[in-house]
Amino acid sequence: MTDDAxxxxxxxxxxxxxxxxxxxxxxxxxxxxxxxxxxxxxSIKAPxxxxxxxxxxxxxxxxINTVLAAGMTFVILVGGIDLSVGSVLALCTVVGxxxxxxxxxxxxxxxxxxxxxxxxxxAVCGFLNGWISERWRIPSFIVTLGMLNVAHGAARVISDxxxxxxxxxxxxxxxNLIIGGFMPSIFMIAILVVLVGWFVLRFTVFGRxxxxxxxxxxxxxxxxxxxxxxxxxxxxxxxFTAGIAAIVYLLRLNVGSPIAGVGxxxxxxxxxxxxxxxLNGGQGSIIGTLIGACILQVLSTGLQLLGVGDNFKPIVIxxxxxxxVILDTYRQRLLRRLDY
Amino acid sequence: MSExxxxxxxxHAVGKRFPGAVALSDVSLSINRxxxxxxxxxxxxxxxxxxxxxxxVYAPDDGEIRFEGQPYRPSSPHxxxxxxxxxVHQELNLMQHLSIAENLMLxxxxxxxxxxxxxxxxxxxxxxxxxxxxSVDPRLRVSALGIAQMQLVEIAKALGYESKLLILDEPxxxxxxxxxxxxxxxxxxxxAKGVTIIYxxxxxxxxxxxxxxxxxxxxxxxxxxxxxxxxxIEDIVRTMVGRRMENQLVFREDVALGDELLRVRNLKxxxxxxxxxxxxxxxxIVGVAGLxxxxxxxxxRAIFGADPKAGGEVWLSGHKAEVRSPKMxxxxxxxLATEDRKEQGLLLDLxxxxxITITDPQKVARVGLLDRTAEARFASDLFGxxxxxxxxTKQIIRHLSGGNQQKIVLAKWLFRxxxxLILDEPxxxxxxxxxxxxYELLWMLAAQGKGILMISSEIPELIGVCHRILVxxxxxxxxxxxxxxxxxxxxLSLAFQEHIQ
Numbered sequence: 001m002t003d004d005a006x007x008x009x010x011x012x013x014x015x016x017x018x019x020x021x022x023x024x025x026x027x028x029x030x031x032x033x034x035x036x037x038x039x040x041x042x043s044i045k046a047p048x049x050x051x052x053x054x055x056x057x058x059x060x061x062x063x064i065n066t067v068l069a070a071g072m073t074f075v076i077l078v079g080g081i082d083l084s085v086g087s088v089l090a091l092c093t094v095v096g097x098x099x100x101x102x103x104x105x106x107x108x109x110x111x112x113x114x115x116x117x118x119x120x121x122x123a124v125c126g127f128l129n130g131w132i133s134e135r136w137r138i139p140s141f142i143v144t145l146g147m148l149n150v151a152h153g154a155a156r157v158i159s160d161x162x163x164x165x166x167x168x169x170x171x172x173x174x175x176n177l178i179i180g181g182f183m184p185s186i187f188m189i190a191i192l193v194v195l196v197g198w199f200v201l202r203f204t205v206f207g208r209x210x211x212x213x214x215x216x217x218x219x220x221x222x223x224x225x226x227x228x229x230x231x232x233x234x235x236x237x238x239x240f241t242a243g244i245a246a247i248v249y250l251l252r253l254n255v256g257s258p259i260a261g262v263g264x265x266x267x268x269x270x271x272x273x274x275x276x277x278x279l280n281g282g283q284g285s286i287i288g289t290l291i292g293a294c295i296l297q298v299l300s301t302g303l304q305l306l307g308v309g310d311n312f313k314p315i316v317i318x319x320x321x322x323x324x325v326i327l328d329t330y331r332q333r334l335l336r337r338l339d340y
Numbered sequence: 341m342s343e344x345x346x347x348x349x350x351x352h353a354v355g356k357r358f359p360g361a362v363a364l365s366d367v368s369l370s371i372n373r374x375x376x377x378x379x380x381x382x383x384x385x386x387x388x389x390x391x392x393x394x395x396x397v398y399a400p401d402d403g404e405i406r407f408e409g410q411p412y413r414p415s416s417p418h419x420x421x422x423x424x425x426x427x428v429h430q431e432l433n434l435m436q437h438l439s440i441a442e443n444l445m446l447x448x449x450x451x452x453x454x455x456x457x458x459x460x461x462x463x464x465x466x467x468x469x470x471x472x473x474x475s476v477d478p479r480l481r482v483s484a485l486g487i488a489q490m491q492l493v494e495i496a497k498a499l500g501y502e503s504k505l506l507i508l509d510e511p512x513x514x515x516x517x518x519x520x521x522x523x524x525x526x527x528x529x530x531x532a533k534g535v536t537i538i539y540x541x542x543x544x545x546x547x548x549x550x551x552x553x554x555x556x557x558x559x560x561x562x563x564x565x566x567x568x569x570x571x572x573i574e575d576i577v578r579t580m581v582g583r584r585m586e587n588q589l590v591f592r593e594d595v596a597l598g599d600e601l602l603r604v605r606n607l608k609x610x611x612x613x614x615x616x617x618x619x620x621x622x623x624x625i626v627g628v629a630g631l632x633x634x635x636x637x638x639x640x641r642a643i644f645g646a647d648p649k650a651g652g653e654v655w656l657s658g659h660k661a662e663v664r665s666p667k668m669x670x671x672x673x674x675x676l677a678t679e680d681r682k683e684q685g686l687l688l689d690l691x692x693x694x695x696i697t698i699t700d701p702q703k704v705a706r707v708g709l710l711d712r713t714a715e716a717r718f719a720s721d722l723f724g725x726x727x728x729x730x731x732x733t734k735q736i737i738r739h740l741s742g743g744n745q746q747k748i749v750l751a752k753w754l755f756r757x758x759x760x761l762i763l764d765e766p767x768x769x770x771x772x773x774x775x776x777x778x779y780e781l782l783w784m785l786a787a788q789g790k791g792i793l794m795i796s797s798e799i800p801e802l803i804g805v806c807h808r809i810l811v812x813x814x815x816x817x818x819x820x821x822x823x824x825x826x827x828x829x830x831x832l833s834l835a836f837q838e839h840i841q
Contacts, residue, residue, distance in 0.1 A: 204710065
């Protein structure tokens with residue numbers, strides 16, 4: 001009986017390469033495959049679906065949710081949730097629109113100031129979410145539920161409960177810009193946000209700690225780090241992206257409104273989940289989130305083109321979200337098998 | 341393998357493969373009715389796989405299992421327990437917030453019209469507790485129990501299902517000697533009642549007291565099955581590891597002691613706890629003995645800043661160190677390998693690399709950007725030094741064996757280059773071969789001028805490895821023994837000192 005025979009089956013190189021490919025398909029490309037299948041389905045079934053005009057529309061409509069979901073990914077990775085992003089977005093649109101429409105300033109002064117104010121307002125709200133939940137150890141579900149109401153109320157107070165119109169023409173023009181005939185400016189912004197987020201999560205020490213804390217915060221603390229700092233940072237990022245999403249909203253709809261963004265937080269969470277990020281934290285990717293946001297929008301547009309009524313659409317989308325999570329459990333199981 | 345007796349469980353040429361590894365191959369074994377059968381093997385030898393086959397977690401790829409003469413193919417742990425096979429796992433599976441009684445009867449709560457019958461529940465639970473000799477109120481919550489008591493509750497639970505075969509997976513790993521004694525009394529009582537037991541342990545000296553026959557697994561194969569009587573420990577170990585082991589003595593005279601590295605003065609964990617003072621020098625390995633619950637873990641956690649402390653000073657290399665958080669502790673050169681590596685030591689879903697570099701990610705980064713090549717280089721260097729067995733440095737750490745996981749915990753602090761290492765039960769749940777490698781590693785570190793404080797519940801291990809041993813009893817240091825004074829009896833009696841008075 002030889003000693004180590006049982007534990008060294010030594011798969012051939014080809015076999016190993018195949019298993020690597022499998023790993024990639026299952027772990028990283030699963031959602032892409034789903035998106036492609038959905039695209040093919042609608043291209044065959046729905047009239048006008050596979051037209052450049054329709055794709056442009058999808059790009060434009062998915063931008064806001066993509067930006068919100070990118071920030072949400074950070075929060076969910078550290079094991080939290082941010083229910084306030086929709087309201088924070090509303091507050092930021094009001095703040096931004098008020099500054100842009102203020103009298104006595106040229107657009108060259110007011111627009112940059114408004115952009116900064118949007119981002120800063122969002123970041124401050126996010127920081128408060130994180131700080132309060134860490135300082136008093138309150139679940140982020142509750143703190144951000146509070147912020148949802150506070151930000152909504154603040155938006156109504158500041159705007160005097162009215163819609164703010166009359167943004168500078170140059171700003172509006174930029175929002176309508178389609179770069180190179182296929183890339184709407186606002187989708188470009190969304191892609192930029194995703195790329196920056198992807199870079200941070202994948203290549204920086206900060207990103208590594210975000211994953212590590214989501215996996216086991218206590219082990220990270222005992223390894224000599226301060227997890228609350230990173231958790232607060234994750235919430236601040238989510239608030240910041242809500243501010244960016246508000247800018248995208250202003251570019252697209254050209255109004256600041258205290259009733260903007262109602263329910264957006266749930267779409268953002270859905271995109272993150274469909275994208276394969278675990279609600280328990282520690283596992284997921286922001287590219288997945290981008291694909292998740294695209295799947296949601298493609299479904300919505302495709303169903304509309306198929307003539308599924310507005311009443312039925314949410315039913316289908318709701319089922320898809322749950323289905324995505326069910327499929328994810330099978331994916332996890334497969335991954336574990338491959339990893340033995 | 342042909343002792344007389346009626347076989348309760350038979351395995352015929354059983355095999356189990358996982359993608360990339362054969363966990364068990366060609367294992368044939370029969371367990372007789374009423375015997376206590378010891379199952380031995382290093383981590384990764386296939387013991388856990390074998391148990392999981394019996395517990396209905398996995399199904400065998402080859403061969404056949406027969407239980408009471410019938411083919412046995414449970415589809416789930418529930419199926420296994422319905423057939424009469426019950427496993428008490430090393431990690432206890434009790435509901436912390438339910439009462440003992442509810443835990444005991446969870447799968448068949450006595451009820452009428454959908455309502456739980458409390459008095460009946462309590463009576464049944466009391467009877468079961470009596471059987472394992474545990475005198476506590478069954479209405480208590482499980483979270484109020486000590487770990488040894490929880491273990492007994494698990495066994496009582498198994499008895500409640502009229503198990504024909506009881507599998508105990510390292511039940512003594514977290515127990516102190518008197519608790520182990522009690523457990524053995526219970527095992528003997530169960531045996532007298534005719535319960536068949538498969539017993540797994542890493543502690544070779546204890547198995548003789550209860551075992552009838554023994555089976556040794558190595559690398560997924562069955563090495564031998566024989567009567568335990570007359571089987572010398574040395575031969576058992578040789579069968580397990582496939583090479584002759586030296587005894588646990590790895591003390592090295594040639595390592596010179598350096599200056600004082602750690603000085604702890606009047607440290608109080610809380611206002612009621614006694615004060616603790618001791619020193620560790622460079623190149624020194626100081627052992628910490630004591631019963632489970634004697635305050636050893638709590639004391640080192642306070643030193644490390646993991647829990648708040650009520651008073652006292654910590655000095656490192658002659659400088660007073662403000663250690664109010666683990667972050668400050670790590671900065672000033674302390675490293676703590678916690679007792680519970682899964683909950684507090686490891687990031688189970690991340691790669692080995694990420695686990696190793698977490699103590700100092702800046703070391704493998706430039707301007708905040710991770711350098712993955714450097715990370716992989718450091719990791720594979722440490723893999724070589726510590727002889728970690730894994731598919732690659734990128735493997736998810738959850739899938740490594742206990743010994744290899746523990747090596748990664750040590751690798752974390754080697755990577756950080758911490759001067760003063762505090763190791764809480766560094767060999768718990770680790771097989772004999774890996775234990776030895778860990779001892780040698782500790783000595784290599786001591787020779788480099790690091791200081792090591794090592795908590796262990798295995799006294800022979802402390803005697804074999806350390807310069808000095810501090811003995812804790814009820815939160816106090818009741819004795820400090822130098823090498824010539826080392827004596828197992830003496831250490832034990834010191835550990836009990838505060839309990840007797």
